[in-house]
Amino acid sequence: xxxxxxxxxxxxxxxxxxxxxxxxxxxxxxxxxxxxxxxxxxxxxxxxxxxxxxxxxxxxxxxxxxxxxxxxxxxxxxxxxxxxxxxxxxxxxxxxxxxxxxxxxxxxxxxxxxxxxxxxxxxxxxxxxxxxxxxxxxxxxxxxxxxxxxxxxxxxxxxxxxxxxxxxxxxxxxxxxxxxxxxxxxxxxxxxxxxxxxxxxxxxxxxxxxxxxxxxxxxxxxxxxxxxxxxxxxxxxxxxxxxxxxxxxxxxxxxxxxx
Numbered sequence: 001x002x003x004x005x006x007x008x009x010x011x012x013x014x015x016x017x018x019x020x021x022x023x024x025x026x027x028x029x030x031x032x033x034x035x036x037x038x039x040x041x042x043x044x045x046x047x048x049x050x051x052x053x054x055x056x057x058x059x060x061x062x063x064x065x066x067x068x069x070x071x072x073x074x075x076x077x078x079x080x081x082x083x084x085x086x087x088x089x090x091x092x093x094x095x096x097x098x099x100x101x102x103x104x105x106x107x108x109x110x111x112x113x114x115x116x117x118x119x120x121x122x123x124x125x126x127x128x129x130x131x132x133x134x135x136x137x138x139x140x141x142x143x144x145x146x147x148x149x150x151x152x153x154x155x156x157x158x159x160x161x162x163x164x165x166x167x168x169x170x171x172x173x174x175x176x177x178x179x180x181x182x183x184x185x186x187x188x189x190x191x192x193x194x195x196x197x198x199x200x201x202x203x204x205x206x207x208x209x210x211x212x213x214x215x216x217x218x219x220x221x222x223x224x225x226x227x228x229x230x231x232x233x234x235x236x237x238x239x240x241x242x243x244x245x246x247x248x249x250x251x252x253x254x255x256x257x258x259x
Contacts, residue, residue: 014237015236015237015240018237018240018241018244019240021240021244022070022240022243022244022247023247024070024071026247027070027071027072027243028072028200028201028223028243028246029072029073029074029197029200030072030073030074030075030076030196030197030198030199030200030201030218031067031072031074031075031076031199031200031201031202031203031242032075032076032077032078032199032201032202032203032214032215032218032219032222033063033075033076033077033078033202033203033204033205034078034202034203034204034205034211034212034214035056035059035060035077035078035079035205035231035234036204036205036206036208036212036230036231037052037205037206037207037229037230037231037232038052038053038055038056038230038231038232039052039053040052040206040230041055041056041230041231041232041233042055042232049088049091050090050091050094050095050098052230052231052232053091053094053095053098054098055232056231056232057098057102058232058235059231059232059233059234059235060077060102061106062234062235062236062239063075063077063234063239064110064115064147064149065236066236066239066240067147067239068113068115068146068147070243071147072147073147073148073196073197074147074148074149074150074193074196074197075147075148075149075150076120076150076151076152076193076199076215076218077149077150077151077152078152078155078212078214079099079151079152079153080095080099080121080152080153080154080155081152081154081155081156081212081213081214082121082122082154082155082156082159082213083156083213085154096126096127096130099130099133099153100129100130100133103133103134103136103137104133107136107137107140107141110137110141110149111140111141111144113146113147114144114145114146114147115141115144115146115147115148115149116141116142116144116145116146116147116148116149117137117138117140117141117149117151118138118148118149118150118151118192119134119137119138119150119151119152119153120150120151120152120153120155120160120192120193121152121153121154121155121156121160121192122154122155122156122159123153123154125154126153126154134153148196150192150193150196152214152215155192155214156213157211157213157214157215157216157217158213158216160191160192160216160217161187161191161216161217163190164187164188164189164190164191164217165187165190167190168182168186168187168189168190169182171186171189171190172186187217188217191217191218193215193218198218198219198220198221198222199215199218199219199222200222200223200246201222201223201225201242201243201246202214202215202219202222202223202224202225203225203226203227203242204224204225204226204227205227205229205230205231205234206227206228206229206230206231207226207227207228208226209226221251221253223245223246223249223251225242225245225246227241227242
């Protein structure tokens with residue numbers, strides 16, 4: 001009992017030290033997270049992959065809670081890609097069931113904390129019951145003015161850009177403009193993240209060095225932070241560490257450092 005208490009105190013002391021190292025005036029406006037390593041985490045413990053995803057849900061809660069408290073403007077979580085349909089059927093089924101449970105269990109807390117929920121991706125490919133749960137969450141939180149929580153579902157970055165380009169082209173043609181007049185702003189209006197700032201900090205867990213077709217337009221000048229931590233172990237201290245690393249970067253956006 002004494003050892004457990006000492007561990008809690010030590011953990012809280014570490015969190016306090018990390019928090020104190022963060023400059024509140026230079027926080028990233030938009031944080032995106034590639035949540036990787038759930039399956040490996042479970043395998044290391046002799047458990048089925050879905051066990052890792054269930055534990056990873058606690059990491060999602062930690063990210064949302066921490067970023068809300070810090071005042072982060074927008075958080076985007078990569079929950080299910082267009083390529084994830086290739087996974088074993090039982091895993092995909094388990095992930096969809098988890099998504100439904102999460103939406104039902106967390107919606108009240110999300111709304112209470114003034115968070116605006118928004119799914120991004122081709123939601124039409126999901127089952128009708130999940131689409132209804134997503135619609136309920138969107139409608140319930142639509143007027144909230146706090147953090148935007150974007151959950152990428154059946155999402156692919158290339159698909160998003162092609163979709164946005166097609167919609168932008170149709171809009172231009174309807175308005176009588178020439179396609180040669182197409183601008184970045186025209187396309188951005190049709191991205192799933194329209195109205196949100198570009199990603200400042202992209203976090204990838206589990207040590208993999210891949211973008212994985214995630215927010216290809218929005219991460220143009222994002223700082224990329226890769227941690228070997230598997231996602232189920234990625235909690236508040238890990239978020240603080242990522243932000244501290246971000247604040248140590250020299251962000252020049254293609255310019256040169258001023259003397």
